[in-house]
Amino acid sequence: xxxxxxxxxxxxxxxxxxxxxxxxxxxxxxxxxxxxxxxxxxxxxxxxxxxxxxxxxxxxxxxxxxxxxxxxxxxxxxxxxxxxxxxxxxxxxxxxxxxxxxxxxxxxxxxxxxxxx
Amino acid sequence: xxxxxxxxxxxxxxxxxxxxxxxxxxxxxxxxxxxxxxxxxxxxxxxxxxxxxxxxxxxxxxxxxxxxxxxxxxxxxxxxxxxxxxxxxxxxxxxxxxxxxxxxxxxx
Numbered sequence: 001x002x003x004x005x006x007x008x009x010x011x012x013x014x015x016x017x018x019x020x021x022x023x024x025x026x027x028x029x030x031x032x033x034x035x036x037x038x039x040x041x042x043x044x045x046x047x048x049x050x051x052x053x054x055x056x057x058x059x060x061x062x063x064x065x066x067x068x069x070x071x072x073x074x075x076x077x078x079x080x081x082x083x084x085x086x087x088x089x090x091x092x093x094x095x096x097x098x099x100x101x102x103x104x105x106x107x108x109x110x111x112x113x114x115x116x117x
Numbered sequence: 118x119x120x121x122x123x124x125x126x127x128x129x130x131x132x133x134x135x136x137x138x139x140x141x142x143x144x145x146x147x148x149x150x151x152x153x154x155x156x157x158x159x160x161x162x163x164x165x166x167x168x169x170x171x172x173x174x175x176x177x178x179x180x181x182x183x184x185x186x187x188x189x190x191x192x193x194x195x196x197x198x199x200x201x202x203x204x205x206x207x208x209x210x211x212x213x214x215x216x217x218x219x220x221x222x223x224x225x
Contacts, residue, residue, distance in 0.1 A: 035214070037161075045153075045161065045204055047214040059212035095160055102208025103151035105172065107160040 002026040002106045004096050009111030016086050016115070022079040022096030022108055030054075030074040033099040036081050038092035039110075046092075049081060050099065064090075086115045119143050119210050123203075123217035129225040130195050138220045140188040140205035148184045149209035155219075156201045164203075165190065192222070200224055 008020040022034070036048040049070040050059045058070055068083045079096050091114050097104035120143040130136045140150065148168040153161040163172040165181035168188055178193040192199055205217040 037214075044219045045155075045206075045216040047212075047216070050212065050214070061213050101166070102149055102211060102214070103163060103166040103206070104153075104161075104214075105163045105166070107162070109160055 002098065004098065004106060004108035006094065006096055006108045006111035009094065009113045011114045011116060012086055013117050014087060014115055017082070017084040018086065018113060020081040020083070020094055020096075020111055020113070022081075024077045024079065024096075024098075027098070029077040033057075034072060034079045035097045035099050035104060036070065036079075037095045037097055037104070037107075038090075038113075039095070040089070040092040043092075048094070051079070083113075086113075088115050091115045118213055119146060119207050119215050121205055121207055121215050121217035123205055123220045125220060126218070127221045127223060129223050131225045132197060133194055134225075136192045136195055136199075136222055138190040138192075138203055138222070140183075140190070140217050142186045142188075142207055142209075144210075145185045146207045146209035149207060150181075150183070150188050151206045151208065152179075152181055152190045153204045153206065154199075154201045155204065161204065195222070 003025045005023045033052045035050045051070045067085045071080045093110040095110045096108045098106040122141045124139045150168045152165040155161040169181045180191045202219045202221045
């Protein structure tokens with residue numbers, strides 16, 4: 001069974017930093033690109049970042065470019081998102097999602113990031 | 118960036134009735150479109166990919182159609198578990214992957 005489990009969310013002050021993790025199981029982790037997607041409270045889905053199988057291709061949404069870094073450890077079946085200079089508008093549930101052919105076929109349950117003083 | 122526009126924002130439907138949700142792309146995306154269902158407090162779930170192919174385990178009452186810029190998700194006979202928010206997403210021109218703003222299907 002494919003499982004994606006996010007962790008690392010929490011309350012952080014504006015300007016602070018946070019590192020999110022996503023632990024994967026039930027599939028060949030190194031064979032799939034992975035994405036982070038976020039959802040602000042009561043709002044829709046917003047794509048955040050994508051990383052290819054080997055990490056050679058990395059993309060970011062303009063809203064977070066320069067403030068976050070996506071990475072993966074294929075030996076540990078883990079995906080990461082480091083975020084800094086956090087703002088109130090970054091408050092959201094952050095999901096990791098497995099990418100198939102561009103569609104996102106499996107999602108984790110999400111981890112909540114709250115940016116507030 | 119391709120903008121995805123869904124309509125209507127809210128659809129009120131009685132159980133057992135059908136529902137038709139629309140999604141429009143600001144430029145052609147061929148058939149590179151997915152539909153997701155999201156229930157309160159849950160992660161999105163993939164329903165349809167390649168505009169019309171049901172994902173694993175998705176009931177046959179869900180169907181997708183369209184290509185180019187106009188797409189439709191049809192639910193043939195709504196069950197209680199189908200009341201949720203539905204999002205379309207394009208993956209033809211990426212990055213960025215872009216989602217529609219969602220259509221909420223509520224009980225009438």
